[in-house]
Amino acid sequence: DAKTTQPNSMESNEEEPVHLPCNHSTISGTDYIHWYRQLPSQGPEYVIHGLTSNVNNRMASLAIAEDRKSSTLILHRATLRDAAVYYCILKRYNFNKFYFGSGTKLNVKP
């Protein structure tokens, strides 16, 4: 089963960009890279996902390395509401298993 490696915690200042890294050296060709985040006392919520190309949505951007062995979730302007645990997950196409690791706890300072 393909696994991901993320730093345990990161800190950012409010209104600055945040780059959350994820390593997935054993990724296979049909694995999609998903990011979820979990705010305190809530269930995880979907942020973004991609396969090979960089992706943007209203919440964040996802930058995927050319060899797909790593990716970076980019929050363009961190707010206090972005303080959460961010999970990088590999999801195999047509295989409904999501492996959540321990994630990165993001602290945003005012």
Place this chain on the structure above:
Amino acid sequence: EAQVTQNPRYLITVTGKKLTVTCSQNMNHEYMSWYRQDPGLGLRQIYYSMNVEVTDKGDVPEGYKVSRKEKRNFPLILESPSPNQTSLYFCASSFYNSPLHFGNGTRLTVT
């Protein structure tokens, strides 16, 4: 409003007393799943269901049962709860190959 609803939000019970945690979704999703979250271990999948009457084990199924008699509901059953099943439980649903929608969790304490 599209949502996944879990009940109850909090539950304290004693060892061996059967309990059911309900999960319902109103998005007509085929796929539903249960996770437990423990400190330092992240979220681990207990059971999942690809559609009505189709269920399969996740990574930590021991001590749990599920059923999927209707598309919208996916209850989690603990026939004989034990203290090691004290945890935070999440139900999730999705269309096939789409992102998951999670409920707000059920905090279970077994004494």
